[in-house]
Every structure is written in C-alpha cells, then in structure tokens.
Amino acid sequence: DQQVKQNSPSLSVQEGRISILNCDYTNSMFDYFLWYKKYPAEGPTFLISISSIKDKNEDGRFTVFLNKSAKHLSLHIVPSQPGDSAVYFCAALTQGGSEKLVFGKGTKLTVNP
Amino acid sequence: DVKVTQSSRYLVKRTGEKVFLECVQDMDHENMFWYRQDPGLGLRLIYFSYDVKMKEKGDIPEGYSVSREKKERFSLILESASTNQTSMYLCASTFLAVNQPQHFGDGTRLSIL
DSSP states (O other): SSHHHHOOOOOEEEETTTEEEEEEEOTOOOOOEEEEEEOSSSOOEEEEEETTOOEEEEEEEEEEEEEEETEEEEESSSSGGGGGGGEEEEEEOOOTTTOEEEEEEEEEEEEEO | OOOEEEEEEEEEOOOOOOOOEEEEEEEEOSSSEHHHEEETTEEEEEESSSSSTTOOOOOOTTTEEEEEEEETEEEEEESSSOOOGGGEEEEEESSSSSOOEEOOOEEEEEOOO
C-alpha cells in the first residue's frame, strides 16, 4: 500500500508562472515531510521540509504547505525557472522511528522558457 | 558541505556475478541507507544502518546484503546478480537526530546482462 502518493507523474508550466506540486499521504503517524529535487544522473537534493506542527514553510522561491486534516501537502515554486525542471519527490518521516523516509513516486516538472 | 560518494557512476555486470557497491560519507553520520530508483516506482529502501555493524531490512531486501564495518562506509552486495536488479542505486546518510534530511550520493547506474 502506497503511503505517500504523488498522483501527477508530470507537470508543465511556463517560465515565470507558479508551479504547484501535490502530495497526499495516508499514514497519520507521519509528522515530518520533505521535498527533494532530482536531476537526471544525479542524486536527489534536499529542497525544503515542514514539521507537522506548522502549516507553511518558506525558503526563497519555494513554499511548502501542509494540510493535516486532508493529509495533503504541496510545494509551490514562484516564479518558476527553466533550471527548476527536474523530478520532485515528496517524502515523509515518523518521528521517533528509525528515520526511514517514505517516498512518493515523483513528479517530473518541466518549465518552458 | 556534506559529501556522499558512491564508488562507481556506471557499472555493467553479468548474471550470477557477486557485485559490490560502495558508499562513503564524510560527515560522521550515524545513519546510512541504500535505495534503488526505478521509473514509475520512485525510491525504494533496500537496507539501512544506524551504527557500525548494525543493519536493518528496508522494503525490498531480497537478493541484497549490506556491510558496515566502519562508520563512514556502507556497502551494498548483490550476492548473485540478476537482470531484475538492473537499476539506479542511491546511497544516503544522515545524523541520528530528529528532523534531519538525508543527503544522497549521485547514484550508481547498474546494468546486469
């Protein structure tokens, strides 16, 4: 059973517009969430995270929103740039566990010039 | 900057061979992980280790083993390689503390012929 779901395999946006990547989870024990970005032939790079005690975390052009009641989080990129084109993975962690991350299957973002 | 180094970027082996994938991190992290990434499946955890000589199975440990003789080094072993183990293998590490993102190496693209 997939505990972290990214239902959109791909997303295409124009440069300068907002990119919104979505992620849903089923396990209510998850209390820390992360987004990773992955370019081809490179390892995933940590982008931004959010604890379950917050509903928003912002870092420059990147903002993550968490809706615990809906078990949903989203990553907003504003403004989108061609260099943001990559696969984005949502991941979740249970505090006090074994630090195992549970990853979604990823969303491929393409930002068109 | 955290550096996670995987010994090979590309590797080609034959069915039945014993294959070693090496990973070294330079940040004195306690936790180390091995994942495989396949198209449409995201990242799946094979094994992880939270201390020297300690190991725990992830979600897909069958056909693999691991070794952690030194804190900085975590090896993944394919005892008898099979074609279904052709994949991108990713190593990651992190501190044994709350809210710590995992840091990834650049991956090893392994092909089993």
